[in-house]
Amino acid sequence: MSATMKSPKPKLAVIAQTLGVSVATVSNALSGKGRVSPEVAEQIRSTASALGYVPSVAGRALRTGRSGVLGLVLPDIANPLFPQIAQAMEHAAASAGYGVLIGDSRGDVEMQTQAIDRLIERGVEGLIVIPRRGTRILDVGCPVAVVDTPSTPGNTVASDHWDGGRQMGSYLSSLGHRRIVIVGGSPLSNVQADRVGGLKAGFGASVQVDLLWIEKLEAEKGQGCSLGLAEQVEQGVTAFAALSDLTALRVLTELQRHGINVPDQASVTGFDDLVWASVVTPGLTTMRMDMARVAHLAVGALVDAIATVPRFPGGQLGTVVAEQERVPMELVVRQSSGQVQRGGGA
Amino acid sequence: MSATMKSPKPKLAVIAQTLGVSVATVSNALSGKGRVSPEVAEQIRSTASALGYVPSVAGRALRTGRSGVLGLVLPDIANPLFPQIAQAMEHAAASAGYGVLIGDSRGDVEMQTQAIDRLIERGVEGLIVIPRRGTRILDVGCPVAVVDTPSTPGNTVASDHWDGGRQMGSYLSSLGHRRIVIVGGSPLSNVQADRVGGLKAGFGASVQVDLLWIEKLEAEKGQGCSLGLAEQVEQGVTAFAALSDLTALRVLTELQRHGINVPDQASVTGFDDLVWASVVTPGLTTMRMDMARVAHLAVGALVDAIATVPRFPGGQLGTVVAEQERVPMELVVRQSSGQVQRGGGA
DNA sequence: CTAGAACGCTTAAACGATTAATCATGTCCG
DNA sequence: CGGACATGATTAATCGTTTAAGCGTTCTAG
Numbered sequence: 001m002s003a004t005m006k007s008p009k010p011k012l013a014v015i016a017q018t019l020g021v022s023v024a025t026v027s028n029a030l031s032g033k034g035r036v037s038p039e040v041a042e043q044i045r046s047t048a049s050a051l052g053y054v055p056s057v058a059g060r061a062l063r064t065g066r067s068g069v070l071g072l073v074l075p076d077i078a079n080p081l082f083p084q085i086a087q088a089m090e091h092a093a094a095s096a097g098y099g100v101l102i103g104d105s106r107g108d109v110e111m112q113t114q115a116i117d118r119l120i121e122r123g124v125e126g127l128i129v130i131p132r133r134g135t136r137i138l139d140v141g142c143p144v145a146v147v148d149t150p151s152t153p154g155n156t157v158a159s160d161h162w163d164g165g166r167q168m169g170s171y172l173s174s175l176g177h178r179r180i181v182i183v184g185g186s187p188l189s190n191v192q193a194d195r196v197g198g199l200k201a202g203f204g205a206s207v208q209v210d211l212l213w214i215e216k217l218e219a220e221k222g223q224g225c226s227l228g229l230a231e232q233v234e235q236g237v238t239a240f241a242a243l244s245d246l247t248a249l250r251v252l253t254e255l256q257r258h259g260i261n262v263p264d265q266a267s268v269t270g271f272d273d274l275v276w277a278s279v280v281t282p283g284l285t286t287m288r289m290d291m292a293r294v295a296h297l298a299v300g301a302l303v304d305a306i307a308t309v310p311r312f313p314g315g316q317l318g319t320v321v322a323e324q325e326r327v328p329m330e331l332v333v334r335q336s337s338g339q340v341q342r343g344g345g346a
Numbered sequence: 347m348s349a350t351m352k353s354p355k356p357k358l359a360v361i362a363q364t365l366g367v368s369v370a371t372v373s374n375a376l377s378g379k380g381r382v383s384p385e386v387a388e389q390i391r392s393t394a395s396a397l398g399y400v401p402s403v404a405g406r407a408l409r410t411g412r413s414g415v416l417g418l419v420l421p422d423i424a425n426p427l428f429p430q431i432a433q434a435m436e437h438a439a440a441s442a443g444y445g446v447l448i449g450d451s452r453g454d455v456e457m458q459t460q461a462i463d464r465l466i467e468r469g470v471e472g473l474i475v476i477p478r479r480g481t482r483i484l485d486v487g488c489p490v491a492v493v494d495t496p497s498t499p500g501n502t503v504a505s506d507h508w509d510g511g512r513q514m515g516s517y518l519s520s521l522g523h524r525r526i527v528i529v530g531g532s533p534l535s536n537v538q539a540d541r542v543g544g545l546k547a548g549f550g551a552s553v554q555v556d557l558l559w560i561e562k563l564e565a566e567k568g569q570g571c572s573l574g575l576a577e578q579v580e581q582g583v584t585a586f587a588a589l590s591d592l593t594a595l596r597v598l599t600e601l602q603r604h605g606i607n608v609p610d611q612a613s614v615t616g617f618d619d620l621v622w623a624s625v626v627t628p629g630l631t632t633m634r635m636d637m638a639r640v641a642h643l644a645v646g647a648l649v650d651a652i653a654t655v656p657r658f659p660g661g662q663l664g665t666v667v668a669e670q671e672r673v674p675m676e677l678v679v680r681q682s683s684g685q686v687q688r689g690g691g692a
Numbered sequence: 693c694t695a696g697a698a699c700g701c702t703t704a705a706a707c708g709a710t711t712a713a714t715c716a717t718g719t720c721c722g
Numbered sequence: 723c724g725g726a727c728a729t730g731a732t733t734a735a736t737c738g739t740t741t742a743a744g745c746g747t748t749c750t751a752g
Binding site: 011012013023024027028031033034055056058059060061062063064 | 737738739740741
């Protein structure tokens, strides 16, 4: 105990002095780079850990020009999807030896630029950007991984929202549903647009499909207005495919509120498998993303780009490409969806 | 255009050379610390911005020993509350000139320690910790702000969960409810325990109150089991006070599923005002936290501590104290709560 | 037998900013 | 007129790490 408290912050020099070698040797031994005899290397390693040596990030960063930090910028941190993303990214980055600095653009395009600038100033080596609707990331001086949806130009890696939609569509179709309403927030979102496309493809030709955009409806009838779903059911609609779990929740509760039994009278499905999908009654059938994989690919692509970029000082800095661009989604069937019931049709 | 592209990465030396002064003067001028004539200072500042000078974080960090980064560690990033917290903290930190590095402990106590270590190694100057249930943060070598609930020992600042409970309790009581069930996840959570205490105090003596802990019930009857709320209503319960919005959602949907009208037959309330609280039907009455203020206080306390700590090299490093420990919560009344109806009692 | 390679380690120069100490000018006042 | 002083700028050391270059010594091969 008393032995360990004499040196407050062990640096390379302390280890070097303790063993009577030079700091360069210590550095080489710990990084395994230069030429150091196995015995000395072992000694250095053991005394380093004995002294509780922790390399100074600042010193290293200054010398190597590498901060070991990635930036994660999100359109809106308040997005319920964010926890999943952040957790997965942090984990993937940590595995690759990187830290994650967060940047919040609060849904504002201008603030997104500011947030990116702040991160750059902090010396991030790469950026993971979940772009604000339709935003295009220009060259910012460091590699950027864009995570949106495969159809977005410049996208690096993302869940395959289109195919997720297709899976959900064919699932609903296979349950016998022939009149389905797709409920979404805004058609401007690339992700939602892709999901719609996939859903329609999955439904097949025999399904009559309508679209309901909440943002548009609320613009007319006011925030939090009724979506008029009960009437839809009366008119023969048997399933509602929401484009997000948040929307699905709204649909589900509005239907229940009107005494419509889910799934007996109408099926409801969502996207994303957010936390509450499993706690509501009935449990929500939804599409789950493999965020861990998306994060792994995004971080991997970024790290690769970081490693190769220094070779081309004036080289093309921009959005990087991953080995795999689209990650499959997985259908999670719970109780909110079921076979279409007899006599439900018009 | 052509003039700005000759110097790839402007450092102090470049500015110094351009104006024929020393780097020290440039540094002094930009930081406003040393003695520099107003004219020269102005020149320096203008050419600095003209050249697009950005101070090297690494260089500064190495010299000053200050990284300008705070660490945010959470018990579980997947917690739906996280977006609010992260957003508020990032904003508060950015205002104070700090960046925020995230650390996820994935609900595991051991990983919490690892996450903290990683952040320390990255040179964070201070930590904001939302502790895992009952975890005690030992001295970690830098100031720590603990955000949990005022009753937690070592807590720095937090929403006043007890008083939030009290407000909600007296609100429900004022609506005429006399038989109320409190529904929570686990009594081990300090936050939930405080909310329970406050609720009971707010109800007053005339209310008959029961507690329902979901974790305990699920341990017996299995994950996602029914909470048996419909029977409670039959037996005369007129209100359910959930200890979080997630739980409230579960309660609300289970009641609706059983054909119970909310709020006519039973009122449901939650805590936290999460995103979905406003989109469900009926809209959820809940208590909103002032996360921006909590974050502001936490970051402020941390920054103060960072500024004063160097004075006491061996001084007391531990959880810091804020100027205000408890931040009031605000009652948000929506449609899920209402006057108790006649004939609802036993 | 000796030129050169291989080895193991040390020297020393960066990286970019901060800051104490120092130095060169004037200015002011006795 | 000369010494003290304030002012404005410079010099040089320093933070901790990495890494190219250098330098003896030993080993190998022609």
